[in-house]
Amino acid sequence: MISRYWNLPVYGLRTHFEELDRMKRHLDQIFGQGSEARMSSRGAGVYPLVNLTETKEAYLIRAELPGVTPEDLDVQTTGRNISITGERKIPVDHTAKYHRRERESGRFARAVALPGDFDRDRIDASLKDGILRIMVPKAEEAKPKQIKIK
Amino acid sequence: MAKQEEGREIQLKGKQNVTGAAEQTRPGPLFTPMVDICETENGITLLVDMPGVKPADLNIDLRENILTITGEISPFEGPDEQDLLIEYEVGQYFRQFTIPELIDRNRIDAQLKEGVLWLVLPKAEAAKPRKINIKSD
Numbered sequence: 001m002i003s004r005y006w007n008l009p010v011y012g013l014r015t016h017f018e019e020l021d022r023m024k025r026h027l028d029q030i031f032g033q034g035s036e037a038r039m040s041s042r043g044a045g046v047y048p049l050v051n052l053t054e055t056k057e058a059y060l061i062r063a064e065l066p067g068v069t070p071e072d073l074d075v076q077t078t079g080r081n082i083s084i085t086g087e088r089k090i091p092v093d094h095t096a097k098y099h100r101r102e103r104e105s106g107r108f109a110r111a112v113a114l115p116g117d118f119d120r121d122r123i124d125a126s127l128k129d130g131i132l133r134i135m136v137p138k139a140e141e142a143k144p145k146q147i148k149i150k
Numbered sequence: 151m152a153k154q155e156e157g158r159e160i161q162l163k164g165k166q167n168v169t170g171a172a173e174q175t176r177p178g179p180l181f182t183p184m185v186d187i188c189e190t191e192n193g194i195t196l197l198v199d200m201p202g203v204k205p206a207d208l209n210i211d212l213r214e215n216i217l218t219i220t221g222e223i224s225p226f227e228g229p230d231e232q233d234l235l236i237e238y239e240v241g242q243y244f245r246q247f248t249i250p251e252l253i254d255r256n257r258i259d260a261q262l263k264e265g266v267l268w269l270v271l272p273k274a275e276a277a278k279p280r281k282i283n284i285k286s287d
Binding site: 066 | 160190
């Protein structure tokens with residue numbers, strides 16, 4: 001479980017992966033595919049898939065967790081990390097005959113490192129239509145501030 | 151009867167893009183949802199993973215013996231949100247199944263719970279297995 005507990009992405013540090021990512025984007029641009037300007041499209045390769053966005057006020061984490069109930073889900077914060085752990089339970093009827101079994105069950109652990117400080121007391125998490133949404137309000141220092149030019 | 155398999159870790163599969171001739175009515179990516187199909191004496195149950203699909207955006211169509219399931223994933227972002235890390239895309243789910251004749255079409259039941267579609271296809275009375283008693287004198 002520990003080995004799969006990645007702590008990506010690393011903001012501000014240029015890693016080899018980032019170099020590769022830039023190269024891929026560059027090539028995509030040459031061949032005219034997916035040239036959207038994204039900070040990172042690289043995943044950690046760990047379940048669940050996570051999308052991280054930000055507004056001026058908050059960071060928003062969304063994860064696809066179909067069939068997971070709030071009781072089987074644990075969201076914690078330490079430092080600048082938010083960790084999502086839990087278990088996806090799929091009851092198996094051993095008397096039935098299975099034609100297809102593609103849906104995965106089991107335990108999962110995922111950590112997301114946020115690029116700035118946040119207010120850990122006002123984090124709001126909700127689960128709807130199989131999507132976990134975590135709203136993380138930014139700390140004052142992490143919010144953009146307009147500087148007046150005299 | 152229903153037992154839970156324990157101690158396993160989930161492997162990441164990611165979203166599978168539809169390959170082949172799926173007719174698209176809207177632009178955007180098309181995904182194949184993961185599905186479990188199990189059959190009992192009473193019927194066939196389909197469990198389809200469709201995270202992000204609201205009941206109103208789900209469409210189940212049965213024509214001839216082709217069952218088509220489509221689901222529109224609502225865009226998750228608000229207008230003032232900026233992407234930092236994008237691992238999953240949104241678009242449409244699409245999958246087709248061939249349904250055997252022995253299904254009682256009037257009693258098909260569908261429920262969308264926590265992003266999972268439960269589709270129960272009951273077997274027609276005539277198709278249920280029946281034990282035949284052998285009399286001996």
